[in-house]
Amino acid sequence: MASSNLHRVIDAWKVFDGAVTPRELRAAHEALMTPYPAEPDIESQPVDAGGVSAEWIAASNASADRFVVYLHGGGFVMASFDTHRGLMGRISRSAEARVLGVNYRLAPEFPYPAALEDATATYNWLIANGATASDVVIAGDSAGGGLALSTLVALRKAAGPMPAAAVCLSPWVDMEASGDSMTTKAAIDPVVQREGLLNNAKLYLGNGHRRAPLVSPLYADLAGLPPLLIQVAESEVLLDDSKRLAGRAKRCGVQVSLEVWPEMVHVWQLFAAILPEAQQAIEHIGAFIREHAR
Numbered sequence: 001m002a003s004s005n006l007h008r009v010i011d012a013w014k015v016f017d018g019a020v021t022p023r024e025l026r027a028a029h030e031a032l033m034t035p036y037p038a039e040p041d042i043e044s045q046p047v048d049a050g051g052v053s054a055e056w057i058a059a060s061n062a063s064a065d066r067f068v069v070y071l072h073g074g075g076f077v078m079a080s081f082d083t084h085r086g087l088m089g090r091i092s093r094s095a096e097a098r099v100l101g102v103n104y105r106l107a108p109e110f111p112y113p114a115a116l117e118d119a120t121a122t123y124n125w126l127i128a129n130g131a132t133a134s135d136v137v138i139a140g141d142s143a144g145g146g147l148a149l150s151t152l153v154a155l156r157k158a159a160g161p162m163p164a165a166a167v168c169l170s171p172w173v174d175m176e177a178s179g180d181s182m183t184t185k186a187a188i189d190p191v192v193q194r195e196g197l198l199n200n201a202k203l204y205l206g207n208g209h210r211r212a213p214l215v216s217p218l219y220a221d222l223a224g225l226p227p228l229l230i231q232v233a234e235s236e237v238l239l240d241d242s243k244r245l246a247g248r249a250k251r252c253g254v255q256v257s258l259e260v261w262p263e264m265v266h267v268w269q270l271f272a273a274i275l276p277e278a279q280q281a282i283e284h285i286g287a288f289i290r291e292h293a294r
Contacts, residue, residue, distance in 0.1 A: 002263035005274045009265060010190045022108060022203070026078040033083040036273050042089035050125030052118045053103035055081045059093035066097040066293050067131050069123050069163075071151070073142025073267060075172075075200035076107045076115055084141075087270050090279070091139070094286025097293065100126060104147070108203040115204075116214060119151040124160065133161035137289045141267045142192075142238075143200070145171025145230075149217035149245070152225050165227045165292035167285055170238050170267050171245065173218040175201045175210035179240025189237045191266035197237075218245055227255040229288040231281055233264035259284065 012032055019028040038044065038057070045056045057070075068091060072084040081088065081101035088099045104118035119138075127133055140148040145168035152166055182194040205215060213220035218241065228249055232242035239260070246258040261268070264277055269285075272278035 003276050005276075006263065006265075009268065009271045009275055012271075013191050013265070022077050022106075025075075029074060029078045029083055033086070033270065036086045036271060038085040038089035042085070042092065044085060047100075049100065049102070049122040050128075052122045052125070054122055055085075055101045055103070057081075057085060057088040057092050057099040057101055059089060059096075061096050062092050062098045063096050064098070065132070065135050066095065066289070067126060067136045068092070068095060068097050068099045068289060069119075069126065069136060069138045070099050070101045071104065071119055071138070071140030071144035071147045072101065073140065073144045073170075074106075075197070076143045076147075076204040077200050078106065084270070086273065087141075087282075090272050090282050091285055091289075094282050095137075095289035095293075096286070097137070097289060107200075111203070112205050112208060112215060115147055116150050116154060119147055120154050123151060123155065123163070127161060134164050135293050136163040137165045137167060137293050138163050139167035139169075139285070140171070141169035141269070143172050145169050146173045146217060149173055149220070150214050153213055153217055153220045153222070156224050162224070162226055165229070165288065166225070167229045167288065168231075168242070168245070169269055170232050170236060171230065171241060172197065172238055173216060173241045173245050175205060175216045177201070179238070179244060181240040182237045185235060185237045185239055188235045189266065192237050194237060218248060222249045222252040222254055225249065225252070225254045227257075227292055229257045229259070229285065231259045231261065231269070231284070233266060233268060234260050234262045235264065236266045238266065257288065
């Protein structure tokens with residue numbers, strides 16, 4: 001049985017009720033995460049990562065030579081490292097790694113490929129400034145989880161050094177929102193619905209091709225990608241994005257660990273301050289990162 005605090009998490013998402021415009025959505029997301037800041041000992045430092053706004057996040061036990069490039073969620077339209085600093089701090093502690101949060105440009109002001117350009121530029125900046133690719137993991141949640149996969153595909157296409165692994169939390173990897181769970185889980189998902197995803201896809205892509213491999217990495221050739229950890233809630237409409245991604249990656253020869261968490265909601269890891277299952281999931285993330293980025 002899920003923690004009794006799960007109802008608090010579900011209630012918290014109601015802050016989005018009535019939010020439609022990008023400005024309203026961004027304000028709602030800030031309000032959602034304001035009660036969950038980084039823990040007091042987490043250090044943060046803004047940095048210009050090759051022209052991209054970024055921030056170093058580090059717990060006191062963070063290794064100087066293990067790194068996580070983190071890409072926040074928000075449907076490519078909202079959120080920032082301000083909304084995700086708490087989660088990044090906990091990942092830093094669990095993974096014993098320095099986390100580089102990326103404040104990639106948001107749609108509709110900056111549509112595709114702005115976010116992908118910023119993600120790849122940040123990773124390349126980190127490598128150019130002395131990080132060894134085998135010590136780096138790319139991670140992200142929701143749209144950021146999909147962006148993490150797109151970044152891997154772009155790096156492979158450019159024949160650049162690949163990171164050690166990637167972590168995807170409730171990743172959105174299909175801009176067509178075509179998975180069966182979009183309908184079978186709609187009645188029980190309190191966070192995400194297909195209509196909202198398609199609206200965000202329109203803001204991000206305009207009339208662009210929604211199956212393009214760097215837009216919807218579910219349809220990319222995933223051969224040659226590093227090991228993946230995918231965490232997803234059993235109750236969310238994005239469940240089949242994760243299941244289909246895991247299946248496709250395995251068929252392409254990629255090492256995949258898929259965790260389907262019962263009773264949880266979309267990106268429940270954000271609420272580790274009150275939800276034990278969120279902290280448990282983060283401990284899994286940390287162990288995976290430490291295993292692959294030594």
